[in-house]
Amino acid sequence: MNKIVYHGSVSVIEKPEYGKGSRQNDYGRGFYCTESLELAKEWACAKNTDGYANKYELDLSGLKVLNLNAPEYSILNWLAVLAKNRTYWQRSSISEEAKRYLQQYFYIDTTKYDLILGYRADDSYFSFAQDFAANAISLEKLSEAMHLGRLGEQIVLISKRAFTSIRFLAAEEVLSAEYFPKKSARDKEARLQYRRSKRTGADVNEIFMLDIMREGMKHGDSRLR
Structure with missing residues (x-):
């Protein structure tokens, strides 16, 4: 099975290299892509400089894929990998205990996989996740927030095998004058919708991080579906 993916960058990348990138990215060191050309163009201009939307063909045949948005996982598995x-993590007692709990009961060992599919956590979305860890919003509110701004999924190549399965096709120049404002507007709208959602208050049946820890909920718990 082949898939067309894009990578936004300040440069043309004809041959993605295994072992490059920051360990502090959402899913650690890897090559981050998206199926959305428009999002790749926004990422290319993330620092308000011109860039390139690199286009690739990715052959998924034989690759072991961790899809964090699959039914067998919850948003807590995604958050555990992110943490x-x-x-950076908030320095409050609840947040730090939440991080330890998530690591113990929801973390998925990503080193067993070639490719990861999951939400993209830019600064806005990471702040939403931090609010949940600090018990400021419910699990339901966090799940809603992850769809604000329509960031979609990102596809991350993490193994040597995955890097042999991607083929460069083309690169399109992207002008920051057009796409940096689009990225800023998407982020602004997501934050605005999030603030509106927080003001609606929580239902008595919604689940908070403290509930998860007090009730000893773990990966696969039916109450988290």
């Missing part, structure tokens, strides 16, 4: 890789 493992992101260095």
Whole structure:
């Protein structure tokens, strides 16, 4: 099975290299792509500089894929992976205990896979996740927030095998004058919708991080579906 994917960058990348990138990205070191050309163009101009939307063909045949948005996983598995890789974490007792709990009961060992599919956590979305860890919003509110701004999924190549399965097709120049405002507007709209959602308050049956820890909920718990 082949898939067309894009990578936004300040440069043309004809041959993605295994072992490059920051360990502190959402899913650790890897090559981050999207199926959306428009999102790749926004990522290319993330720092308000011109860039390129690199286009690739990805052959999924034989690759072991961790799909964090699959039914057998919950948003807590995604958050546990995020907490493992992101260095910044709120310095409150609840947040730090939440991080330990997520790591113990929801973390998925990503080293067993070639490819990861999951939400993209830019600064806005990471702040939503931090609010949940601090018990400020419910699990239901966090799940809603992850769809604000329509960031969609990102596809991350993490193994040597995965890097042999991607083929460069073309690169399109992207102008920051057009796409940086689009990225800023998407982020602004997501934050605005999130603030509106927080103001609606929580239902008595919604689940908070403290509930998860107090009730000893773990991966696969039916109450988290």
